Amino acid sequence: MSQLAAFIEEKKSVKVKRQQKPILSMTHVVYGYPTVQDSLDWMKRLMQEGVDFIEVQFPFSDPVADGPSIVAACHKALEQKLDVETCLSQLGKLAKGFPESRIVLMSYLNPMYRFGLDKLAKRAAEENILGLILPDLPIEQAATYQAACKAHNIDPVWLVTPVTPPERLAMLASQASGFLYCVARSGVTGHSVHENKSHESKAKQTSLDDYLAQIKQHASAPMGVGFGLRERAQIEQLIGKADIAILGSALLDAYNKGGQEEGIKLIKDLFH
Amino acid sequence: MQSENGFYGQYGGSYIPEILYSSQQQILHAFEEAKNDPTFLAELHKQWQQFSGRPTPLTYCANLTEHFGGAQIYLKREDLNHSGAHKMNNVIGQGLLVKRMGKKRVIAETGAGQHGIATALVAARLGLECTIYMGAKDIERQYPNVFWMKQLGATVVPVTTGAQTLRDALDEALRDWSSSHEDSHYLIGTSCGCAPFPEMVAFFQSVIGDEVREQSVAQFGQFPDRLYACVGGGSNACGLFLPFLDDKEVEMVGVEAGGKGLELGEHSIRLSHNLGQPGIAQGFATMFLQDQAGQLQETHSIAAGLDYVGVSPIIAHLAETGRIKMTYAMDDEVIAACTLLLKKEGIIPALESSHALAGAFKDAPNLPKDSKIVINLSGRGDKDIFNVAKAVQDETFPQFLTDYLAAYSTSHADHQEQNA
Numbered sequence: 001m002s003q004l005a006a007f008i009e010e011k012k013s014v015k016v017k018r019q020q021k022p023i024l025s026m027t028h029v030v031y032g033y034p035t036v037q038d039s040l041d042w043m044k045r046l047m048q049e050g051v052d053f054i055e056v057q058f059p060f061s062d063p064v065a066d067g068p069s070i071v072a073a074c075h076k077a078l079e080q081k082l083d084v085e086t087c088l089s090q091l092g093k094l095a096k097g098f099p100e101s102r103i104v105l106m107s108y109l110n111p112m113y114r115f116g117l118d119k120l121a122k123r124a125a126e127e128n129i130l131g132l133i134l135p136d137l138p139i140e141q142a143a144t145y146q147a148a149c150k151a152h153n154i155d156p157v158w159l160v161t162p163v164t165p166p167e168r169l170a171m172l173a174s175q176a177s178g179f180l181y182c183v184a185r186s187g188v189t190g191h192s193v194h195e196n197k198s199h200e201s202k203a204k205q206t207s208l209d210d211y212l213a214q215i216k217q218h219a220s221a222p223m224g225v226g227f228g229l230r231e232r233a234q235i236e237q238l239i240g241k242a243d244i245a246i247l248g249s250a251l252l253d254a255y256n257k258g259g260q261e262e263g264i265k266l267i268k269d270l271f272h
Numbered sequence: 273m274q275s276e277n278g279f280y281g282q283y284g285g286s287y288i289p290e291i292l293y294s295s296q297q298q299i300l301h302a303f304e305e306a307k308n309d310p311t312f313l314a315e316l317h318k319q320w321q322q323f324s325g326r327p328t329p330l331t332y333c334a335n336l337t338e339h340f341g342g343a344q345i346y347l348k349r350e351d352l353n354h355s356g357a358h359k360m361n362n363v364i365g366q367g368l369l370v371k372r373m374g375k376k377r378v379i380a381e382t383g384a385g386q387h388g389i390a391t392a393l394v395a396a397r398l399g400l401e402c403t404i405y406m407g408a409k410d411i412e413r414q415y416p417n418v419f420w421m422k423q424l425g426a427t428v429v430p431v432t433t434g435a436q437t438l439r440d441a442l443d444e445a446l447r448d449w450s451s452s453h454e455d456s457h458y459l460i461g462t463s464c465g466c467a468p469f470p471e472m473v474a475f476f477q478s479v480i481g482d483e484v485r486e487q488s489v490a491q492f493g494q495f496p497d498r499l500y501a502c503v504g505g506g507s508n509a510c511g512l513f514l515p516f517l518d519d520k521e522v523e524m525v526g527v528e529a530g531g532k533g534l535e536l537g538e539h540s541i542r543l544s545h546n547l548g549q550p551g552i553a554q555g556f557a558t559m560f561l562q563d564q565a566g567q568l569q570e571t572h573s574i575a576a577g578l579d580y581v582g583v584s585p586i587i588a589h590l591a592e593t594g595r596i597k598m599t600y601a602m603d604d605e606v607i608a609a610c611t612l613l614l615k616k617e618g619i620i621p622a623l624e625s626s627h628a629l630a631g632a633f634k635d636a637p638n639l640p641k642d643s644k645i646v647i648n649l650s651g652r653g654d655k656d657i658f659n660v661a662k663a664v665q666d667e668t669f670p671q672f673l674t675d676y677l678a679a680y681s682t683s684h685a686d687h688q689e690q691n692a
Contacts, residue, residue, distance in 0.1 A: 135290070141286075
């Protein structure tokens with residue numbers, strides 16, 4: 001079993017023992033937003049509050065899978081010069097203080113491609129960052145990246161969606177090791193200006209429960225669910241059907257509204 | 273040009289969010305079938321002819337030829353398409369494909385607004401819902417085009433993220449498509465984006481070169497010695513060049529936008545001069561203008577249609593293998609070329625196309641007198657009236673605008689009074 005999957009299993013069993021909700025929390029932070037130091041402070045606070053995972057997004061100028069909240073944060077962050085190497089070192093140093101939590105790194109392909117995918121896997125592993133998420137790298141083009149991750153014993157995290165064809169879903173699920181990122185709905189992250197346009201397709205989509213059950217048939221790796229989660233009922237619906245609930249734009253919106261305190265309040269409302 | 277699994281050498285491919293996989297596959301299969309279906313091709317040619325006025329002429333320029341004293345100069349008149357640019361060839365093709373796939377809505381990105389208008393025209397004709405994404409800054413600069421898109425029934429959405437130009441509009445169109453893929457088609461305007469878009473757009477644009485093959489033989493008994501096209505996204509260049517790829521004696525020159533200078537942010541030169549770097553963004557691999565950290569950068573050109581950070585993977589590959597020679601023209605050279613064509617030949621060229629003119633005019637005096645060159649006049653210049661007026665420092669234009677505005681508000685007020 002991969003290091004990441006093992007960590008998830010162990011955390012879940014601890015939660016069961018402590019009679020807590022048996023679902024792990026993954027909270028998203030944009031590195032460098034609004035400044036590098038602010039983002040590192042925010043990650044530290046989140047881990048002090050006991051979140052299980054932080055998904056750190058290294059900003060890219062053209063984040064096409066993200067909605068308005070995260071896009072704006074990435075562009076704000078890029079007003080500074082950001083550097084992948086510095087980011088990894090800072091994350092590694094931060095993570096050392098919090099053995100109960102893990103950091104996974106998310107970015108888009110281009111900045112990572114420029115940094116070097118092999119170097120990325122090597123440096124991430126050295127900083128105990130056990131998972132990498134690159135939403136614009138399809139598995140068909142990922143042979144080198146997969147090999148690099150394998151060589152350094154970390155996990156590439158693949159995404160599946162409600163419109164992924166069944167045979168492709170089976171293929172992606174069977175390749176997943178650390179965890180499988182299950183996108184909850186069509187569209188981009190967070191509240192989207194485009195949301196109203198997907199209404200006609202809802203009838204065709206299976207319910208979230210059926211969708212997750214279908215994935216579970218194929219996936220031996222843990223399952224994380226994200227995109228559009230912002231209410232307690234949504235998290236509770238996932239219990240027993242998924243392993244990790246991923247909180248992205250909703251947390252960023254709360255942070256923008258009232259800083260760290262507002263963000264922590266949201267996490268407590270959702271997970272405790 | 274046939275790709276290898278969507279790749280042209282190291283460029284191209286399909287790097288899109290997983291949510292778009294099924295829709296991308298659907299387009300891939302629909303295009304594969306359509307391009308081999310005689311009924312579809314017949315309809316395509318019929319619409320090209322009846323709606324856009326094809327074939328466009330190949331015009332001999334006697335005065336320019338004499339002026340430079342070198343190569344015989346011909347223009348491929350894509351400016352005479354309906355909508356005034358080659359963009360029409362592609363939107364007609366993709367529009368028919370949308371009907372074939374049974375989708376009801378099209379999304380498009382636009383920079384200057386030419387592709388936006390072309391898309392809105394075809395959407396109106398085919399009865400499709402139409403949403404155009406356009407950078408808020410481009411909307412300010414190109415309002416007349418926005419006006420027509422709206423009159424044609426399209427929804428124009430201002431994009432306020434990033435630099436608020438074409439690149440951001442393209443990102444936003446992709447985001448819309450991620451939500452609306454089941455009933456919407458992303459009608460991309462150039463031979464960029466994920467597979468099969470580069471190949472598909474190049475296929476629809478190849479009507480340009482196909483016609484030049486016949487026209488050149490009919491008019492001067494041989495294929496042209498050299499072809500010139502401006503390269504923004506690369507669709508008009510693909511259209512003229514690709515049908516001649518296997519004719520090794522036909523040379524090809526692509527002209528990029530040198531803008532104001534060679535500093536990053538001042539130009540849109542991706543291929544010549546080693547200014548771009550390989551990258552993967554906006555769904556495909558190509559040469560992008562980016563910094564060391566892989567962040568895409570701002571670009572500039574006096575021609576909004578060339579002001580793009582990436583370039584067609586087909587052109588990037590053919591430039592790398594040396595089949596196409598790449599060069600660039602600066603903003604002031606472009607204005608000079610535009611002015612010369614106006615005065616010598618009575619043709620008003622788009623500033624985009626004026627880059628191809630500028631590139632060709634540099635070479636023409638040094639080419640043999642019996643050599644024949646064809647320059648792709650990809651669009652007409654009516655849309656550039658404000659930019660050209662400013663560039664040639666026309667003294668009357670500002671006064672005209674002031675007077676027009678004064679009269680406009682009065683008549684608007686009168687109108688409101690009548691309504692009240």
